[in-house]
Amino acid sequence: MTSSPHLHRRTLIRRSAAAGLTALPAMAALSACASGGGGSGGGGKQQNAPGEVTERNPFGLTADSGVEVLIFNGGFEDQYARDVGAVFEEHYGSVEHNATEEISARVQARMVSGNPPDMINNSGADMMPLPALLKEGQVADLRPLFDAPSWDDPAVKVRDTLLPGTVESGQYGGQEVYVLNYAFTVYGTWYSRKLLHDTLEEEYPQTWDQMLAVCEKAKKQGIAGWTYAGHHARYLSFTMMPMMAKVGGPEVFDAIDRLEPGAWKQDAVVAVFEAYEEIAAKGYLLPGTPGINHTESQTEWAKNKALFLPCGTWLENESKADIAPDAEIAVGAATGLDSSDALPFGTLYATAGEPFIVPADAAAPRAGMEFLRIMLGRDAARNFTEKVSSLTSVAGAADGLALPPGLTSAQEAVAAAGENIVAPRFREWYPVFFSDVMGVAMGEMMAGDLTAAEALDRIQAGADAVAADDSVEKYL
Template identity: 40%
Template sequence: MRMHIRSGRVPEPRSGNASQNLSAQISTARPSTEEPKMSIDPEPASSVPTVARRSLLRGAAAVGLVVVPGTSLLSACATSGGDSETDGGGGTKSDKNPFGVKEDAALDVVIFPGGYTDKYATDVHEPLYKKAFPKAAIKHEAVTEISTVVQPRLASGTNVPDMINNSGSKLLDFGAMVADKQLADLTDLWDAPSVDDPGKKVRDTVVPGTVERGSFNRKPYVLYYVSTVFGLWYSGKLFSGRGWTQPADWDAFLKQLDDIKKAGITPYGYAGANAAYYQYTVILTHAAKLGGQEVLKNIDNLEDGAWKQDAVKQAATAWAEVGAKYLDKAYEGLKHTDVQLQQNQYKLAYYPSGDWLENEQKKDAPADFTYQLLPIPVKGKLSTKAVRATAAEGYLVPAKAKNKAGGLEYLRQMLSRAGAKGFGELVGSNTVVVGGAEGVTFPPGVTSSTNALKAAGKEVVDFFFDGDYKDIEQECRTATNALMFGRETPDQFCERMQKKADAVKNDKSITKFTR
């Protein structure tokens, strides 16, 4: 499973898949980590920084998500880079070495081995770096609990990794790290010459919105690398064999859940132990389809009463009914891998997740399982075709990295055509690199999510509170389980979430972000 969090997806489960033709709505959601919040010195209310960011360009989605190979979505700007310098990482700067990496400087890479595993790093990205710097020794670390293992190293300022893939249920708190100045500014990366064409800046080779997605206070600190689409997943083989088709609306969905239940199959399920993020994504996407993107924008901006909006209450009510009638209560104690395996054994019909699911389950799912995605079957201000799509999988360079130049260069190699294509071929997921998936054949599930994203057009939604405010994200997981497993009413869910959001809003020690 995978989590994206804009300041931090997803729970321990995770992985990410995307479409060959990327959506311009680059957003990111990652579950917050369970580590203690880093302290931030209180500031007067008037000085609490806010950031107007994420004006995500949806044009690519509007025109069918097709990117012409070899073209840039932004105007290309030639970079200077021709003059050599000797500062930076200790090496000589040039178009091929824009950060001045010292050719024999060791590089320490930390990767979260979730649904994507860490083979894309060992088999694709690290070899690309090694090709550019043959004398460099690369230390590769696969770390499941990122915050538990890495945070002490960052805090001590010694043995600091040079590049970190921050993901999973134990990811680092991006917002707190930005406030504590623990992240390197990635402006130099985005302004550097691209690996494939020195006449283009790296920022000109990625889908619009990518840089903004990882920016805080208008400064870029995080590279979100993978494009991801969310929805309800089912087996094409199971459904076709039973004569079940995609429901056209909510009433048809509920009727189908009844039919599935009568067939002796659990109609709907998610893992309460570590994947409540998947379910609150469904609830909030449902709310946005009823009330429009403003519903989520209000939540992200900590607007008064945002969690008590009618659309949120209606969505919570609808899914509480699903939980009461169609959800196996035993799932609350299970982890994502347990529930996903039950679906692969045809014991569970619908499962909420991102399109990394197919890759994550490729060892357990039958070869003819045929993953398919169903957008939340409800309409209001948005149509039933609307989906949540985001850029996920956060990568960062620590401010105190010993080989910071090498960390930046590693990200630049990831953003090359070879880096993107190799990633896609290995894990069946797409990246934010324009044309990076050219020639890659994706499996049925990713093909399905690609088609869903294309059909959504401009109706692509996302939220960011989960990455910006760890406390709210954690509360939402707990509240979602209480709602779905029948311990709290929809009104109590909304009240509980509003109380937590208000507490964060009124805490002057927490940096605020706006969209």
Template identity: 40%
Template sequence: MGSTPGTSGRPTAGGVGRRDLIKRAAALGIISVPTMSFLSACASGGGGDNDKAKTVKKTKDNPFGVAKDNDLDVFIFKGGYGDAYAKAWEASYEKKYGGSVAHSGEQDVTGKLQPRFNKGNPPDVVDDSGSKKMKLDTLHKEGHLTDLTQLLDAPSIDDPSKKIRDIMLPGTIEQGTFGGKFHALFYVYATWGLWYSNKLFKKHGWKVPKTWDELLDIMKDAKSKGIGGLAHQGKYPYYMNIVIMDLIAKTGGMDAVKAIDNLDKKAFVGNPAAERAIEAVYEIVEKGLLMPGTNSLEHTEAQTKWNEYKAVFIPSGSWLENEQAKQTPDDFEMTFLPLPLLPGSKMKLHALRTGADEPFIVPSKAKNVQGGLEFLRRMLSKEGATAFAKEASSLSVLGPEYVDESVQLRPGIKTALAAVDACPVDERFNFRYSEWYGELDVAIQNATGELMAKRITPKKWLERCQAAVDKEAKKNPDTKRK
């Protein structure tokens, strides 16, 4: 997820032109942990309703009735995508509506915003991401999220004959729906998997692995040459869960994905796909194929060592290249790799996790809710999507056709987009549990951290994850993902 905690470098020109972006448009057919519960922290929240922003009559050009010269408060998670794109959005909003836009670019979302939510004085727009994000499921249950259905029904800025809901890639609305209502705009079109240096591959004569055994063979050969097989961002087990959860999905198919999202009694224990996948991943640990010291590293520390050719592979999302722009050698040839397969896998090699990521919310107790809604609408325009592509070298959930021809994306993201192109729409997948059930996500991450440090066995990992699923199921007995 652009949810990487950290700062990014500035994008450089390279890779993908307008024709390539348009060519991909048809193919894009879908589209660590706070210690204090936000549920308890928000229990005393209140206030903030006596000083709401002024509004005017709603029109097709101004569907939310935003009045001129109202101030707007925007909070951005400054992670893998940086926050320069948001400053461009803010300048556009100010030009249209006047007032001043207060900008905050931070990494500790919960630490900075929990006191404000408690006092009933949250920002008007929040990019809620990173390892210290607020739990969306808790915010939803506590009534802190504005229903964004009105945004979906608002006219598009570029073509008022179309509604916002009709221009976003499929899957975007479902990803941001909680309790039957659309509460979060997952704005970024992201892809997750493994990454490697093609320069390093060419130097050592390695071929792109298609099977899990071939992946391990490369890691073993790398170890013999004094290179780590796999680096991972040890202090943030979210990243290693990209490997684990995607291997479960590709081994067991969508049934395995839905079993976890639907809190099934055999989501982990008794699930052959989960059992095979976690044993396979643990083999990397047992055979000493991890980059030495990786378990104790921050995300950018691990990624920088990978950029220094101290490891062959690293898991991450498609924000990685932008985040590592300053640390990546010019001739590194960063390349994306869909997860290789275990024997008998139900999904094909080209199957991959991709879809809407990086949630933006409008707090229900914000002073300027109308301005927040309009800010999101302006993000969902060609101007907004182009600014994001230019500054973050990534695509929005509007797809490439909303990116101006002047923008060139980095070469690494080009390889990720090529992987998406190669994967039929019905073979792309995404998990929902991490947003639907914040505590479950934390529990799985914690178990993975223990597993990679060799403090628990694969069997114990399965048991801990299943126990967390069972606990969540008692609180949410009616969960169903079709």
């Protein structure tokens, strides 16, 4: 966070990244990083002695400086990182590239024993909880990276090439920046324009009455209104959370992020839970949804068995084999309740995401940061967008690209939202609560096992438990 932890997210979005952080003196920090001693790790790698620090080589790497990276092989796959590795090898030593869907299982023991990879894409369902890593001092401060000369123009710092809010999204209550969130992810309600507009002859619903009417019409034609990742019911929050902000304003998440008593009993939060409870109660949910995983829900949705699906912009790439070429998929902003909502239609949940870290005990942290510096270059960012249908946190990198329908709709949604973009932080700060308490309660409500009131009682109790637990680091 910035020095003022209670800034509204709209203020945070408007700020330039450069103004959002009081950083270490750039070259002093870089020199300290570049002059680190040897050591072993990463399966026995020996850290190379630093070379000359220049504006083109701010981390002082040499021709034989190697790096080990671990990439989450999920919705974005890993070819983009292999392409970055090829650039790294043009300038420095070899890249040991590993990819997996199970990050924690693959690397947690190495983190504890002090020989982790030099850079980790810590993402996916099996990601390592970052607060626990921070508490143990296992993650390096990335300010030397953000204060380094950018890959494309040494006269411009890396931080000044990024979308506003990117640097701040990697902060956890202090000036240190522990995470590079590389993808700029838009979360929302996905649908097929062909199915909605052509088959059902309907427009995207802006109010909840319109949502219920569209779902009823779809049901009469044998199409479910909704499906979601039943095994990972936290995906429901990708549409429920921006609706909370639309109904009650961005201050709804100020209270939730701060773990305030009663934050989950705010009127706007209750109204949203009751609205989604109605979706399930009226039979608008695809049968069997609570028992399927995220890829299965996406496949069923792509087959037009359900009209709406909560997800992020990784969907288009992850489900490309199942999505019909003429489906014209799109992501919709939060449907509201009615004209009394605090924010206008178009309010959007969008934020820098897809976290990358450099372990504090890495054998070659300078090489890990250089790998990330290459990733933040314009060519690498454009390559990522072209390969995986996702925007990056590099400002303007997608300009001029021919984007697929879903990503085009995401860009349009960001532009339409303007200042009304929300980015709740409790998801990253308290990930166990987000997944195992909030997400599970949402899923049980949609499955009919809990009422909206009972789900919120459970979530509020979980938030209160986090607030009272002195072993859990608090960030506001």
